[in-house]
Amino acid sequence: MADAGMLRFHVPEPEVRPGGTPDFSNVTIPKAGSVPRPEIDVDPRTIRDMAFSIIRVLNRAGEAVGPWAGLLSDEELLEGLRNMMRLRTFDARMQMAQRQGKTSFYMQHLGEEAVSCAFRKALKPGDMNFPTYRQAGLLIADGYPMVTMMNQIYSNEADPLKGRQLPVMYSSKEHGFFSISGNLATQYIQAVGWAMASAISNDSRIAAAWIGDGSTAESDFHAALVFASTYKAPVVLNVVNNQWAISTFQGIARGGSGTFAARGLGFGIPSLRVDGNDYLAVHAVAKWAADRARANLGPTLVEYVTYRAGAHSTSDDPSAYRPKAESDAWPLGDPVIRLKNHLIHKGVWSEDRHTQAEAEILETVIAAQKEAEGHGTLHAGGKPSTRDMFEGVYEDMPPHLRRQRQQAGV
């Protein structure tokens, strides 16, 4: 063998940086409807190629095509559109509220609304999500009150979490939404544990784990795949690949594996990629994976290919690390516009009705915001008590905390 010379260190780089022209020519987009839909009891070894394709339903003409289409009624699709619009409007108002100093921090979903809104509709009551901070659509689509979410964001006197958690780290057992940590990837293995418990208890409920592209590099992601694979846990393992982990492009976490879905193959877990900006495709794939879990067929790994059109958080400025126009160049489009066009194409929606719906939704979000602000914002009005700070560390307050509470004068 020829001498290769000195060893060279390799650091992957994104295609373009600020100042460059956005280029997604390396992202292969299969035609809508082209990926087959196997039976849920398919031998995982026969569908390994699905980890390298993208399941899509909506084509450029706004038609729903192929074997993954046809699961949702017009009413369900219209509800899906409204939920995504609610989430987008909610985000815009809360982003603005943070800029106005009404809270410390916010994280929006812009461009990724379809993922959590559509996924929620594939679950049943009692199922449990273990979300990250960018799946509030799970709550919105399940009818969780926006005003309660805002109370949490404002850490006000009506905050169900008593001001203890950073904004957007919601918790609602009732709505199948596990308490968000803010630490990354920890929830992934917890979801598998929850699913194992459901199987141990001969229950029928399933779990859904959520993680972003960047956090798949955490060891808990791999622990979760081992446990899910070993115990055939009834869990849907979701990876939301929105291309950017703060300033780090997805290639840093993905390495040489080609896709994030491909991570599941070594574990024998059926692994699918889906167009994350296609409401119908997200729902159909989520339903397929949930049906597998419920039928004792074990875990499914799903990679949602999407794009984080907004900043990582209110503390982030993406113009420092990616071209400003990159979002517009994203080849899978915008999830709201795509579903809107589909419904217009079907003749059950129109530009006028859309504009009217936008105004109505804005009105309800503003009304909720007004109500929430009546309970206070982070630095003004009603707030959780100092006493609340000492409660709930344990079920029963131990003596040392009791003494400290006395010292604090509450």
Added chain:
Amino acid sequence: MPRRTMIEAIRDAMDVSMGRDERVIVYGEDVGFFGGVFRATQGLQAKYGKSRCFDAPISESGIVGSAIGMAAYGLRPCVEVQFADYVYPAYDQIVSEAARLRYRSNGDFTCPIVVRMPTGGGIFGGQTHSQSPEALFTHVSGLKVIVPSNPHDAKGLLIAAIEDPDPVIFLEPKRLYNGPFDGHHDKPVTPWSKHELGEVADGHYTIPLGKAAIRRQGSAVTVLAYGTMVYVAQAAAEETGIDAEVIDLRTLLPLDLDAIVASVKKTGRCVVVHEATLTSGFGAELVALVQENCFYHLEAPVARVAGWDTPYPHAQEWDYFPGPARVGRALIETLEA
């Protein structure tokens, strides 16, 4: 009353708990078919089935992380980490997740788990089978931390831990599994079958968390100890002839401050001992509490005897381990101060 080794008592605690409550699930590395490398779970899989007691992949964060999910579901997992030295991959799950789940969700989700792990030295285990990491857990709000020193307590405390509504770190001094080792490594250890604290009642009983026990009455100096050091301290008192009162803390968090303060106010002197490294060890917290609460009763500086601030060595185990000679010297110095 039947006599049991500490391993048998711990196994009995899990057996009793699994028999009473089908939500109790036991798993960990080598825990299922084989019954654990220290045999603490022997027979539990055969008795309760593979859904209640099973082998886990070698992934401590996976074991604890999945247990947190199970607890959120409504089960009561009692998991084993094979050695306390192996717990660090699970540290994020314990610190950021288990300990805070109740607080951050305002009780929407809770985390009643027990993480058992053999702790401490004295078995020529080198740096990866000898550590005492208790202070890493007592520093975390939301956890409870137990270190039993005998079979009777181990059973009652473990059942109480399994029934506790919050996460509990249960550190088992492995050198005590077979008998009350007092640091005299060149002498045989009395087996638990010949020791009164080896008496372990059948069936269900609990020992409340947060209650210390006085192992040796005395009036000259108070020794605060837990785990293996309880016996080392007693041996040091006998060998120096010093009238020491030895308190076995049993639970480090929550701590029985009342018992500590009552004893130190009586004796006016205090020596704190533990196997773990000295700097920022749990002894530092004990000394701070003693001076805050007993300063005007103290007649001497509070002394600490602990592991040296080095990694736990192999060949030099008995130079490292704070045995009865070192504790005895501290007792003498504290009385002479």
